[in-house]
Amino acid sequence: MAKITYYTHDNKTHTIDVQNGLTVMEGAIQNDIPGIDADCGGGMACATCHVYVKEQWLDKLPAKEDGEEDMLDMAFEPKNNSRLSCQLIVSDELDGLEVNIPSKQG
Amino acid sequence: MNKTDVLIIGAGPTGLFCAHQLGIIGLSCEIVDNLDKAGGQCIELYPDKPIYDIPAVPECTGEELTNNLLKQIKPFKVKFHLNERVEQLKKAENRWNVKTSGGKEFDVASIVIAGGVGSFEPRKFPVKECEKFESNSLLYSIKDKSIFKDKTISIFGGGDSALDWAIELSNTSNVNLIHRRDGFSGAEASVQKVKDLNDQGKLNLFTKYQIDSVSGDKKIESIKIKHDEGQIKEIKCDYVLGFFGLIMQLGPILDWGLNINKKTIEVNTENFETNINGIFAIGDICSYPGKLKLILSGFHEGALAARGCFKYAKPDEKLRFEFTTTSKAAQERLGIKK
Numbered sequence: 001m002a003k004i005t006y007y008t009h010d011n012k013t014h015t016i017d018v019q020n021g022l023t024v025m026e027g028a029i030q031n032d033i034p035g036i037d038a039d040c041g042g043g044m045a046c047a048t049c050h051v052y053v054k055e056q057w058l059d060k061l062p063a064k065e066d067g068e069e070d071m072l073d074m075a076f077e078p079k080n081n082s083r084l085s086c087q088l089i090v091s092d093e094l095d096g097l098e099v100n101i102p103s104k105q106g
Numbered sequence: 107m108n109k110t111d112v113l114i115i116g117a118g119p120t121g122l123f124c125a126h127q128l129g130i131i132g133l134s135c136e137i138v139d140n141l142d143k144a145g146g147q148c149i150e151l152y153p154d155k156p157i158y159d160i161p162a163v164p165e166c167t168g169e170e171l172t173n174n175l176l177k178q179i180k181p182f183k184v185k186f187h188l189n190e191r192v193e194q195l196k197k198a199e200n201r202w203n204v205k206t207s208g209g210k211e212f213d214v215a216s217i218v219i220a221g222g223v224g225s226f227e228p229r230k231f232p233v234k235e236c237e238k239f240e241s242n243s244l245l246y247s248i249k250d251k252s253i254f255k256d257k258t259i260s261i262f263g264g265g266d267s268a269l270d271w272a273i274e275l276s277n278t279s280n281v282n283l284i285h286r287r288d289g290f291s292g293a294e295a296s297v298q299k300v301k302d303l304n305d306q307g308k309l310n311l312f313t314k315y316q317i318d319s320v321s322g323d324k325k326i327e328s329i330k331i332k333h334d335e336g337q338i339k340e341i342k343c344d345y346v347l348g349f350f351g352l353i354m355q356l357g358p359i360l361d362w363g364l365n366i367n368k369k370t371i372e373v374n375t376e377n378f379e380t381n382i383n384g385i386f387a388i389g390d391i392c393s394y395p396g397k398l399k400l401i402l403s404g405f406h407e408g409a410l411a412a413r414g415c416f417k418y419a420k421p422d423e424k425l426r427f428e429f430t431t432t433s434k435a436a437q438e439r440l441g442i443k444k
Binding site: 037039040041043045046047048069070073074076077078080105106 | 147151152155223229230232263264265285286287289291316334350351353354369390399
């Protein structure tokens with residue numbers, strides 16, 4: 001279990017306990033946190049679960065797999081701290097992770 | 107006016123298999139899709155990626171699955187209307203009148219929405235002012251490349267479309283290619299070619315830059331691009347092209363009075379009919395308790411929706427359940443000769 005904090009574009013903060021093994025994307029979808037569309041359902045094929053990760057977490061996350069950076073090219077306003085939240089699998093190590101959800105996904 | 111029993115919206119695997127099921131029970135159908143080819147997400151998002159969970163098919167690609175489905179419905183001579191988006195539905199007595207973006211009209215007994223996550227539209231620039239130039243000097247696809255001759259073009263993106271057009275247009279235009287990072291997702295040979303052209307001064311490559319602003323009166327006159335580290339460069343140009351792939355949008359489906367919940371349409375699980383009689387929804391676009399977004403679920407939903415369509419197409423007839431292994435009628439419809 002890890003506490004994940006999602007900051008949505010309307011300046012609201014959602015701190016959720018997400019079970020280990022789920023993705024950061026699924027944590028948002030299951031808890032109705034707005035702004036993550038996840039059109040392709042976690043297949044790294046759409047870039048609509050794009051989030052900005054708080055800087056101090058960047059190097060604690062699993063490295064990007066082939067294809068994630070390619071998909072981020074398609075994301076709305078990608079930045080250096082952009083990740084696809086479907087690729088972030090929750091574990092105890094991610095307890096306290098903070099992500100910002102962009103203003104829109106496309 | 108196209109008159110048929112059922113209009114299927116969406117030519118993805120679910121829509122294609124539903125056409126098969128309609129054909130087997132003797133109903134006619136036509137299929138509309140916004141893309142220029144059949145296959146839906148299988149073709150647009152992952153044509154080369156393997157799929158491992160189609161029953162009795164241990165492994166296939168999105169393209170193979172699509173081709174096999176097309177082969178399977180060949181006997182029914184289904185008419186496809188590609189590059190068309192359904193815009194409007196109107197009830198006309200017991201039937202539906204449907205209009206598409208290209209002005210086609212349909213008179214049908216029922217409608218099956220197999221629209222996936224919506225229709226594919228180009229992804230746009232995040233900068234708001236871009237909209238103003240969309241009709242004339244800022245484009246997301248190219249229909250007539252002759253308009254770029256001797257002009258200055260700024261192309262954004264790092265995939266095959268961006269690379270291929272940058273290479274092609276560099277023959278006749280002054281091309282800037284701008285991409286957010288050093289790596290590209292396009293083919294390695296094209297990346298090398300772009301780098302060579304850049305070295306030869308036949309194209310200007312800017313990496314780690316993204317769009318910052320666009321300006322101009324009626325047409326674009328210049329753009330500003332911003333480096334990862336903050337420097338801003340101004341580039342004069344006549345056209346801006348953005349190639350960021352496609353995104354799915356529900357579009358006009360939202361206006362048809364259907365019960366929509368989180369971008370999906372609520373249906374019953376008996377025949378996948380929506381809250382509106384005669385309109386069915388199957389595949390990724392439908393939702394019900396326990397819904398799984400799997401292709402195999404879409405096949406099941408299509409088989410039941412097809413049977414649900416029967417009473418609207420042939421109100422005076424009774425549908426009898428038959429197996430294709432033994433049904434003479436079904437085999438005749440499949441064109442099997444014994």
